[in-house]
Amino acid sequence: MTDAENTRSYKLRIWRQPDATSSGRLVDYEISEVGADASFLEMLDQLNENLVKKGEQPVAFESDCREGICGACGVCIDGRPHGPVTHLTTCALRMREFKDGETIVVEPFRANAFPVVKDLIVDRGAFDRVIERGGYISVNAGSAPEANMLAIGKDTAESAMDSAACIGCGACVASCPNASASLFVGAKIRQMALLPQGQVERTGRALAMVQQMDAEGFGDCSNHGECEAACPKAISIENIATLRREYLRAAFRS
Amino acid sequence: MSAPRFQLWSSVGKKLLTGVTGLALMGFIVTHLLGNLNLFVGSEAFNGYTEALHQMGALLIVAEVGLAALFLLHAISAIQVWRDKKKARSIQNSVVATKGPPSKQTAFSRTMIITGSILLAFVILHVAQFRFGLFGGLEYKTMIDGKEVRDLYRLVVETFANPAWVAGYMAVTLLLGAHLRHGFWSAFQSVGLLDPQLRPLAYSAGGVFAVIVALGFFVMPMYLFLFATVNP
Numbered sequence: 260m261t262d263a264e265n266t267r268s269y270k271l272r273i274w275r276q277p278d279a280t281s282s283g284r285l286v287d288y289e290i291s292e293v294g295a296d297a298s299f300l301e302m303l304d305q306l307n308e309n310l311v312k313k314g315e316q317p318v319a320f321e322s323d324c325r326e327g328i329c330g331a332c333g334v335c336i337d338g339r340p341h342g343p344v345t346h347l348t349t350c351a352l353r354m355r356e357f358k359d360g361e362t363i364v365v366e367p368f369r370a371n372a373f374p375v376v377k378d379l380i381v382d383r384g385a386f387d388r389v390i391e392r393g394g395y396i397s398v399n400a401g402s403a404p405e406a407n408m409l410a411i412g413k414d415t416a417e418s419a420m421d422s423a424a425c426i427g428c429g430a431c432v433a434s435c436p437n438a439s440a441s442l443f444v445g446a447k448i449r450q451m452a453l454l455p456q457g458q459v460e461r462t463g464r465a466l467a468m469v470q471q472m473d474a475e476g477f478g479d480c481s482n483h484g485e486c487e488a489a490c491p492k493a494i495s496i497e498n499i500a501t502l503r504r505e506y507l508r509a510a511f512r513s
Numbered sequence: 514m515s516a517p518r519f520q521l522w523s524s525v526g527k528k529l530l531t532g533v534t535g536l537a538l539m540g541f542i543v544t545h546l547l548g549n550l551n552l553f554v555g556s557e558a559f560n561g562y563t564e565a566l567h568q569m570g571a572l573l574i575v576a577e578v579g580l581a582a583l584f585l586l587h588a589i590s591a592i593q594v595w596r597d598k599k600k601a602r603s604i605q606n607s608v609v610a611t612k613g614p615p616s617k618q619t620a621f622s623r624t625m626i627i628t629g630s631i632l633l634a635f636v637i638l639h640v641a642q643f644r645f646g647l648f649g650g651l652e653y654k655t656m657i658d659g660k661e662v663r664d665l666y667r668l669v670v671e672t673f674a675n676p677a678w679v680a681g682y683m684a685v686t687l688l689l690g691a692h693l694r695h696g697f698w699s700a701f702q703s704v705g706l707l708d709p710q711l712r713p714l715a716y717s718a719g720g721v722f723a724v725i726v727a728l729g730f731f732v733m734p735m736y737l738f739l740f741a742t743v744n745p
Contacts (some may be wrong), residue, residue: 272607285607338608343709345612434612436623437594438601439524463516468604469525478601479524479594481625484617484698496702497709503525503532504705510519 266292266357271306273318273347274366276375283375285364299342300332302354303365311368319378320400323344327351327491330426333433334379335366340430340489348428368433372475383429385475386443392471393464394447400456415453422450424467424492434489437478442486444472445498448505461513465505524597526592534587534630535658539722541580546729553736556743560655564662580665588633595626617716620638621694628692635685643668666743673737682734690727697722 268291276283290309293302300322307317323331327348336342340351345429346384357363365379423446431442448465451457457464480499487496520526547565551559566573609620621628641647643665650668654661672678697719701707707715 311627320678323596326617335606335608338606338610339612343612345615364608369604369606370602374600429697436609436618437598441524466516466519469523470520473524476601478598479527480731481594481598481623482695482702484615485611488612488614488616495709497707497712500702500705502705503529503703506523506525507521508703511517513516 267293267295267354267357269293269302269354269357269360270362272362272364273379274375275318276367277316277377278373279376279412283378285366288464288478290321292471293354295353297300297354298325298352301338314362319376321380322350324414324503324508325350328426330428331490332446333368333428333430335364335433336366337364338366340433341428341491345488346491346493348426351491370432370438370477372431372477373429375431378446383427385477386427386429386440387401389440389444389471390447392467393460393483394457394468395450396451396460398459409455411454413428419453420452422446422453422494422498425450425490425493428491430457430489431447431486431494432477433471434485435478435480436483436485437481439480440472440475441499441502442496443489444468445500445502446481446494447497449498452505457467461505465502465509466513468475469506471503520594524594527535527594528703529705530586533593534583534590535700536704537583538587539697539700541583542693542726546726549730549733550743552666552669552733556655556664557657559666560662560664560666562655563656563665567663573733583634584633587632589630591626591629595611604647617695617698619695621691622699625695628688630684630690631688637687648672668742670737670741672745673734674740676738679738681736683731684732689730690723693723693726695721 268289271288271290272285273288274283275286288306288310290302294306299307300320303318303320310317314395320334321331323329325332327350330348330461332349333341336352338347341347341349343356344352366382367373367375367379368383370381372385376382404458425443425446427443429443432438432440448468451464452461480497482496483495487494521530547649551740569576630657638647645651646668650671651663655661655664655667658716679708698707698712698715699719701715702712
C-alpha cells in the first residue's frame with residue numbers, strides 16, 4: 260500500500276482560547292492527507308502548517324520529547340486524556356486509531372487547578388508546588404553507595420520504581436470526574452515511603468503534600484479508578500491506597 | 514517549614530472517614546438483614562428478637578446514637594467530597610468519556626451522591642415509621658412468655674399489606690444494591706487496604722455483597738405482602 264492510499268481526512272473540533280483571561284470555544288477545522296502512522300501531535304503540526312499558510316493563528320499545544328517519557332504533551336481527545344488508547348501519551352498515539360472521516364474533539368486537560376494558558380496548553384504549576392512541599396529527599400543521603408550496600412528487596416525496588424515512573428503529565432487529574440490529584444500525589448509519596456532514604460521525612464512529607472494538594476483546589480477522590488486507565492505509565496491506584504495509609508500513619512506520628 | 518497537622522477534613526481525611534463509616538454501616542446492614550430474617554419465621558420470632566434488643570436498655574440507646582452518628586458522618590463527608598468536586602472543575606469539556614478497564618468508573622460510581630441521598634432520606638423515614646411510629650402502630654402490644662411486649666411484627670405486616678409501601682421499599686433496596694456495588698470495594702480502598710492482588714477480589718466481592726444484601730431486603734416486603742398475616 261502506498262502512502263497516498265493510506266492517508267485519511269478528519270474533521271477536528273479544537274478548543275481555541277487566546278489567553279488565560281479570555282473565554283474559549285470549540286472551532287471546526289478540516290484536515291486531509293494525514294498519514295496513518297503519523298502521531299496525533301504530527302497531525303496537529305500538519306494542521307498548524309496549513310493554518311500558518313492561511314495567515315491564521317496556529318493551535319497552541321505542548322510537547323517536548325515526543326517519545327512518551329517527558330509528560331509535556333497531553334490533551335483530551337474525544338473526552339479522554341491522551342486519547343482512546345489506555346496507557347499512552349498523546350505523542351505516542353497514532354492516527355491509525357481514528358477512522359477516516361471521523362470527527363475528533365480536542366480539548367485541554369480540564370481542572371480549575373490547571374488553568375488554561377492558551378488553546379490546549381494548561382498551567383500544571385500546581386503539581387510543581389505539591390512537589391516543592393516534599394517530593395524530594397532533603398536530608399544528606401550521602402554519595403551513591405556501593406551497589407547492594409542498601410539491602411532492598413526486589414519487589415520493593417520494583418514497586419517504588421513503578422510509582423517513580425510518573426511523568427507528571429496530569430492525565431490523572433484530567434480523567435478524574437472529581438479533578439482529583441490523588442494518583443499523582445500518591446505516587447510521589449509512595450516512591451519515597453518504600454525506600455530507606457525516604458524514611459526521615461516520611462511523616463512530614465505526607466502531611467505537607469496533601470495540604471498543598473488541597474490548597475491547589477484539586478477535588479477529592481471517589482475511587483472511580485479512571486486515573487489508572489488514563490495514566491500513560493499505568494500507575495496503579497494502589498498508590499492512592501498508600502496515600503491514605505501514609506496520611507493515617509502521619510496522624511499518629513506528628 | 515514545620516509540617517502541618519493531620520486534618521480530618523482534608524481530602525484524604527474525608528476519604529478515611531467515609532471509608533471507616535462505610536465499613537461500619539455495611540456491618541450494620543448485614544446485622545439488620547440477619548435480624549430481619551426473623552420476619553420469615555413469624556410473629557413470635559420477630560417480636561422476640563426486637564424485645565431482646567430492647568432488653569439491652571441503655572446499651573441500645575448508645576448503639577442507636579452511634580448508628581445515627583455513623584450515618585451522619587458518612588453523609589456529611591461524602592457530601593463534602595461531592596461539593597469539592599463541583600469546585601474543582603467549573604468548566605466541563607464538551608465530551609467526557611471513560612477509557613474503560615482498568616477504570617472502575619460506572620453508572621454506580623457516578624451516582625453515589627444520588628443513591629446515597631435517597632438512602633439517607635429513606636433511613637430517616639424508615640426509623641420514624643417503625644421505631645417511632647410516625648404513621649401509628651406504636652401502641653400495638655402482644656404477649657411473649659407471659660410478658661407484654663411491643664408488637665412490631667403487626668405494624669410491619671400491616672404496612673406491607675399496602676402495595677405502595679411494598680413497591681417503595683423494593684425500589685429503595687435496588688438503590689441500596691447500586692450504592693453497595695461501588696461502595697463495598699471503595700470503602701476498603703478508601704482506608705488503604707487494597708493492593709493490586711486484593712483489589713479484583715474486593716471488586717468482585719462487592720458485586721456479590723451488593724446482590725445478596727439487595728436481594729435479601731428486596732424479597733422481604735414482597736413475602737410479607739403475599740404470605741404474612743397478623744395473628745388474631
